Amino acid sequence: MINLKELLNSNQYKAVTTIDGPILVIAGAGSGKTRVIEYRVMYMAQNHIDPKSILLLTFTRRAAHEMLSRACKHEPKCSQVNGGTFHSFAYKLLKRYSKQLGFENSFTILEEGESEEAIHNCCARLNYLKKEKRFPKKDTLRAIISMSINKNSPIKDILEKEYPHFSDYGTEVENIRQKYIEYKLNSNSLDYDDLLVYLRILLTDNKEIRERLAAQYKYIMVDEYQDTNFLQGDITFLLGEAHKNIMVVGDDAQSIYGFRGACHTNIMAFPDKFPGCQIIKLEDNYRSTQTILDVANSVLANMQNRYSKCLIATKKETGDKPKLLQFKNTYDEAEWITRRIKDLRDDGVALHHQAVLYRSAYISIPLQAELSKRNIPYQVYGGRKFYETAHVRDALSHLKIMVNPRNELAWHRALTLIKGIGPKNAERIFGQISAASDVKGILSKAGELCKDNKSRFANDLRKLILVLDETSKSKDVGEAFEIILEYYTPILKRIYDDWNSRINDLEALSEIAGRYNSLEELLADFAIESPERGTREVKPELPDEELPLTMSTIHSAKGLEWDTVFIIGMTDGILPSKFSLDDVNEVEEEHRLFYVAVTRAKNRLFLSLHHEGFEQGLTQFNKISRFLDEPNIISKLQRKGLSLGSDDETTEQNKTTDDRILRGYNKKELLRRIDEMLKH
DNA sequence: CAGACGACATTTTTT
């Protein structure tokens, strides 16, 4: 039996062992929040609480999985705990209660790309495509509509605040929203936002269901509560209202999802919503060395919003001072970092204990190239999702037809892949076959259609129907996918010249597909719990030394930690992002983002930037981030090329690369070089 | 009407 008192400090212990009643845990970075949840779940399971009555809502599936699998190691019963994201939880409930909500059978989830396509069709139907050229594009329209839901404010306000150049189109966007809602209702489909919206409706309007759920989920925990939006806040309240056994955990200084409607007022208002709530603060930091925390504390101190926080290390120093590295260009930076990563690995810091973090995915591309060149395996998190790439969507569309043969978007995609079928033909064909309601019916209709069709695509269409028929007969998901793959591969080779790398993706996908028991499950997981690119889960048993380096957006790095962290792209315009600069609150969020990034590091922290930038074909000078150009930060960092104090990297290799690091923050030299470059 | 080609803008963060 585990002795919790030995493992936990007094506040952690209190959070773990207080089971009944509302609790708000304010957990600073690295204060052992994951441990608290891990042991609390274990503690509950060992104290005669049915693990099935515990609900753990987290921000990513990764987080839920991590905490539950740790808890399972102490107490196997924990595997029965219900855990996941708000969205996946909503999906499960909506499926269970789809009849009550008025869905005939089931419903389809629209991924982002699909909801954009649907919105595009709505625009076409409303004749908005021939408008003046400055009309917002489908992805912008989706973002506006989604933001209006997540921030709970009218479209007009969103346009004025976030898209002032489109503020004249309020009525049009409103009409599109209306049409889009109708489309979704007619086609039995829900987008991501709908999952939350409909769940809230279900809980609000249906007392019986609400009570039943409260009785089922008697103990609720919500992680990263500072990043929930008003819908999630309401859902939490509705679920926990009856029994009030609810613990939320968060850190207002780490709120980084404001752009998606997260309101940290949720965490502030929690004690008001649940009177009698106990507030437990976890402040001791178990993760980082004090020199790293000094940087983090200075970042906090420079923010507008004064967070009454000061991170104190419980760990002893390792002697590595955080470093600021300035380079001429992105190639020097990539080269230096790659070499440093290798050196550290040779010194015993395994690759998977190291991470490179950045504000936006595209920042990492030169470094990725260098890492590949030097044969350093890495795993990319965040940025464009695997399932959003065209070839994956092509392949999945065929499977989607199996699950819901009336999925117009999926048919459209599959049909237009056939040579000779474009948007018009696809629409006509779909119109002729969509009357039937099941796969069999639709396929036989399609078969008839092909019989006496003499058009140039008839043969290929026949082939598609044959393949779909074949797939629908197959019992095994992996097998079904193989059939599709065999059919799709020639098409892939025809339409993409880089088909080679795309085929690898599809093979990885095929492997994943084989692990599922039903197509529906597979597709829902892909939509809601997006699998990471690559093969992270395929080989979990690899020894430490062979696990890859992590490359991640700061957003996706949330809640995680590494021995060594490199934060690249520390320039103004990247962190903070240039899109945030005209709004104080948005800059503040960028500031918190920086704070999150810094506090991921346990022992070593490197901040880096390069001064030579390219934008729209022009060379420009990147200035150091304003977050570094602030009181007390620079002094906490050891500057390479600036401070010439004692240095632990005097190996020959490093010397040559260090020479490339700028001698100081020398604008003149750079501008001269930029001049030189412009001549050619 | 499909599909190729070229012009153009567009690049945040995620379920």
Added chain:
DNA sequence: ATGTCGTCTG
């Protein structure tokens, strides 16, 4: 560097 939109041709 990439993807989206419009135009032109067969």
